[in-house]
Amino acid sequence: MNSIRGKDRPRRSLLYIPGNNPGMLQNCSIYGSDGVLLDLEDSISISEKDSARKLVKHALMALDFGSVECIVRINGRDTPYFEADLAEIIPAAPDAIRLPKVDSAEDVIEADRIITRIETECSLESGTVGIQAMLETARAIVNVNSIAAASPRLVGLTLGGQDLAADLGIKATKGGLELLFAKSAVVIAAKAFGLQAFDTVYTDVADLEGLAEAAALSVSLGFTGKAAIHPSQISVIHAAFAPSEKEVGKATKIVAAAREAEKRGLGVIAVDGKMIDAPVVAQAARTLELARLAGMEVPEL
Amino acid sequence: MNFDCVKNSLGRLVPREVPGLGPLAPYAGAYSRLDGSYVWTPAARQHRVPAPSTNKVASSLREAIERSGLQDGMTISFHHHLRNGDAVVGIVLSELERMGIRDITLAPSSLGDSHDCVADAIRKGFVTRLNTSGVRGEVGKAITNGLLAAPAVIRSHGGRARAIEEGSLHIDVAFLAAPACDRLGNMTGSAGKTACGSMGYAIHDAKYADHVIAVTDNLVAYPLSPRISVPQYLVDQVVVVDSIGDPSKIATGATRITRDPVQLRIAELAFKLIRSSGYIKEDCSFQTGGGGPSLAVARFVRDYMKAENITGSYCVGGITGYMADMLKDGLFRSLFDVQSFDAAVTSSIAGNPYHMEADVSWYANPFNKGCLVNDLDVVVLAALDVDVDFNVDVLTGHDGVLRGASGGHSDTAAGAKLSVITIPSMRNGVPSIRERVQTVVTPGETVDVIVTEKGIAINPLREDLLAKAKDAGLPVKDIRQLKAEIEKTTGLPDEVNFTDEIVGLVEYRDGTIIDSIRKVK
Numbered sequence: 001m002n003s004i005r006g007k008d009r010p011r012r013s014l015l016y017i018p019g020n021n022p023g024m025l026q027n028c029s030i031y032g033s034d035g036v037l038l039d040l041e042d043s044i045s046i047s048e049k050d051s052a053r054k055l056v057k058h059a060l061m062a063l064d065f066g067s068v069e070c071i072v073r074i075n076g077r078d079t080p081y082f083e084a085d086l087a088e089i090i091p092a093a094p095d096a097i098r099l100p101k102v103d104s105a106e107d108v109i110e111a112d113r114i115i116t117r118i119e120t121e122c123s124l125e126s127g128t129v130g131i132q133a134m135l136e137t138a139r140a141i142v143n144v145n146s147i148a149a150a151s152p153r154l155v156g157l158t159l160g161g162q163d164l165a166a167d168l169g170i171k172a173t174k175g176g177l178e179l180l181f182a183k184s185a186v187v188i189a190a191k192a193f194g195l196q197a198f199d200t201v202y203t204d205v206a207d208l209e210g211l212a213e214a215a216a217l218s219v220s221l222g223f224t225g226k227a228a229i230h231p232s233q234i235s236v237i238h239a240a241f242a243p244s245e246k247e248v249g250k251a252t253k254i255v256a257a258a259r260e261a262e263k264r265g266l267g268v269i270a271v272d273g274k275m276i277d278a279p280v281v282a283q284a285a286r287t288l289e290l291a292r293l294a295g296m297e298v299p300e301l
Numbered sequence: 302m303n304f305d306c307v308k309n310s311l312g313r314l315v316p317r318e319v320p321g322l323g324p325l326a327p328y329a330g331a332y333s334r335l336d337g338s339y340v341w342t343p344a345a346r347q348h349r350v351p352a353p354s355t356n357k358v359a360s361s362l363r364e365a366i367e368r369s370g371l372q373d374g375m376t377i378s379f380h381h382h383l384r385n386g387d388a389v390v391g392i393v394l395s396e397l398e399r400m401g402i403r404d405i406t407l408a409p410s411s412l413g414d415s416h417d418c419v420a421d422a423i424r425k426g427f428v429t430r431l432n433t434s435g436v437r438g439e440v441g442k443a444i445t446n447g448l449l450a451a452p453a454v455i456r457s458h459g460g461r462a463r464a465i466e467e468g469s470l471h472i473d474v475a476f477l478a479a480p481a482c483d484r485l486g487n488m489t490g491s492a493g494k495t496a497c498g499s500m501g502y503a504i505h506d507a508k509y510a511d512h513v514i515a516v517t518d519n520l521v522a523y524p525l526s527p528r529i530s531v532p533q534y535l536v537d538q539v540v541v542v543d544s545i546g547d548p549s550k551i552a553t554g555a556t557r558i559t560r561d562p563v564q565l566r567i568a569e570l571a572f573k574l575i576r577s578s579g580y581i582k583e584d585c586s587f588q589t590g591g592g593g594p595s596l597a598v599a600r601f602v603r604d605y606m607k608a609e610n611i612t613g614s615y616c617v618g619g620i621t622g623y624m625a626d627m628l629k630d631g632l633f634r635s636l637f638d639v640q641s642f643d644a645a646v647t648s649s650i651a652g653n654p655y656h657m658e659a660d661v662s663w664y665a666n667p668f669n670k671g672c673l674v675n676d677l678d679v680v681v682l683a684a685l686d687v688d689v690d691f692n693v694d695v696l697t698g699h700d701g702v703l704r705g706a707s708g709g710h711s712d713t714a715a716g717a718k719l720s721v722i723t724i725p726s727m728r729n730g731v732p733s734i735r736e737r738v739q740t741v742v743t744p745g746e747t748v749d750v751i752v753t754e755k756g757i758a759i760n761p762l763r764e765d766l767l768a769k770a771k772d773a774g775l776p777v778k779d780i781r782q783l784k785a786e787i788e789k790t791t792g793l794p795d796e797v798n799f800t801d802e803i804v805g806l807v808e809y810r811d812g813t814i815i816d817s818i819r820k821v822k
Contacts, residue, residue, distance in 0.1 A: 026790060027562070027563050027566075027754065030563070030566050030754045030755060031562065031566055062790075063790070064786070064789065230562070231562040231565070231566065232562070232565070295774060
């Protein structure tokens with residue numbers, strides 16, 4: 001399965017675009033987000049479901065998204081649109097679908113089964129289309145580990161903050177601290193199964209300072225990306241994922257030392273007199289990758 | 302109207318001579334008359350000396366017109382500082398119609414949305430010739446449909462100043478709307494309920510028209526103080542009317558920065574390109590407009606200058622409240638204000654001595670001894686269409702009808718060290734980068750960069766900019782590649798059908814003819 005292929009690509013920011021707006025679809029790849037989420041679910045009213053599905057399909061086939069990853073958020077398995085969405089969208093080969101309202105591994109497995117069938121029918125390479133599972137209920141959080149293990153097609157897990165808060169009977173705040181446990185559960189399950197973890201949207205488009213704080217929290221918890229609902233949010237999210245100069249300096253030293261140790265066949269890596277373990281080296285490499293994405297100067301190693 | 306035509310250096314067919322305009326020189330390059338050897342000979346001027354006892358205040362507009370000696374076949378001018386709220390053009394044209402004056406040449410500094418009355422006057426036949434910078438609505442249709450007796454002449458702001466000063470555009474009577482005026486004709490735009498800020502165009506017309514009539518709805522005690530834009534010694538008469546315009550369309554609030562994500566993306570790219578050029582540094586000068594992405598570019602520039610602790614020397618041109626705030630914040634040491642774009646400017650120009658009113662010759666006349674645009678570092682401009690030779694059209698709509706303004710576009714592009722055109726890649730599904738623009742207003746030779754949301758095209762003449770932009774990792778594309786990418790979405794639109802009949806001329810700032818405007822089929 002080559003869903004593995006795209007598993008590690010950067011997805012710091014994923015910009016939601018309503019699937020029924022041709023102007024926005026046409027321009028969605030210019031704003032610098034790592035990916036776009038073409039939405040058929042919450043931003044589309046019932047009367048527009050069919051037309052949005054068709055429009056997104058044609059957008060996928062006609063537009064050049066360049067290096068921007070294309071993800072379609074379809075309607076959940078509990079809706080009458082689920083199968084029609086897959087039947088129409090999968091042949092257009094998006095990079096992934098975002099599957100909302102995932103409550104259990106069964107939901108992912110069922111989507112995987114249908115996608116696999118359509119891929120075969122359309123002579124697409126098996127695993128072309130990845131899945132991002134969206135957890136939006138208390139039940140989903142309880143099942144998070146089995147969901148994360150449900151399919152090799154999975155590339156990431158994400159939280160639906162608004163719906164989850166509603167399901168929990170709590171008030172969703174802008175900062176989202178009330179969902180701390182759920183967020184951490186998603187991050188840990190994702191990391192345990194080699195997936196990425198995406199944080200929920202920040203809903204106040206006008207408050208970029210609040211978004212910066214929320215994105216900093218996302219980064220500190222271990223999320224690898226965050227959804228955006230307006231192009232102006234993208235640069236703020238990217239800034240949150242950008243390491244500091246100091247971190248880059250330290251990471252450079254660690255990676256250089258690891259390379260050096262490898263070259264000389266040494267089993268032990270030391271930086272500034274301290275022993276360095278393999279996970280720390282991997283983290284340093286990720287830091288350098290994020291620095292490069294942020295446009296920072298990173299020495300060639 | 303068919304004329305004996307010749308191809309200019311851009312390959313555009315332009316007339317050698319037009320009756321009434323005399324022999325015309327074809328455009329021969331943006332700097333062909335600016336190599337230091339060109340000798341300019343302004344026409345001699347004369348006026349009758351009024352007796353010192355003359356009461357300048359006329360009892361009515363009709364009396365003022367009669368006393369001015371205005372006759373059939375003469376040229377009258379107006380300024381466009383009252384933006385879309387101007388009523389003076391309409392009031393004067395109505396009076397001239399009632400007086401039965403015919404064959405008028407109209408030479409306003411520009412025309413806007415409030416000037417459909419000019420199209421009526423053209424259709425009725427008492428206005429037969431038109432000189433302007435811009436047209437909107439019905440006037441554009443009247444020109445493009447060939448209703449004038451002679452081709453309309455479109456000039457840049459600097460080119461108009463030059464033409465008036467040299468006498469190739471001779472103004473017999475200037476009707477100058479005055480938001481505040483005293484009985485001897487001292488005027489300003491920075492006071493009164495119809496305050497419009499700078500009177501940069503009016504100052505020039507007052508200096509060079511044979512006869513100057515101030516039209517005001519706000520006659521103040523003599524002397525007007527503390528600020529005078531047009532001094533009394535340039536003014537023949539003063540007329541008081543009920544209203545010179547609609548304050549709600551003159552005294553508009555501060556121009557807001559666009560929230561359109563595509564425009565903001567263009568602005569961000571434009572700013573990054575400007576930053577990469579290195580021109581934003583201590584003592585830099587800067588000009589940008591108020592529309593589209595322009596003000597958003599200014600915001601990025603402001604934030605950058607703040608962060609880097611840079612103080613610029615001056616901003617010039619059409620000034621918005623945003624620029625006035627940048628002056629107040631100390632980001633620039635001074636503003637030269639030729640035309641205020643919003644009422645947010647008025648308090649600044651009235652109260653801040655570093656916010657200086659500049660007349661339009663000072664701003665952009667290429668033939669005086671040094672205009673402001675010559676020393677500009679960076680200008681950010683908009684466009685309707687551009688082409689693969691970097692030529693810019695700011696006049697022609699997609700239906701072939703005139704609907705824009707030359708303005709200071711070609712003046713600033715020629716003067717600035719870095720001229721940046723910001724333009725969406727398509728409008729209503731029609732691509733903005735053409736093989737050949739319909740009407741060249743600003744020649745590609747003077748355009749350095751075109752920024753769209755889909756990428757940046759840099760004029761091959763500017764290898765230095767290209768190298769810097771690539772170093773900065775900006776999405777630089779060959780203009781033909783960018784054009785092709787856009788056309789993948791839009792396809793190629795059908796061409797508009799034009800006849801051979803020439804209904805307008807675009808005069809370049811140096812007085813040569815850069816393009817002809819043709820009648821739409």
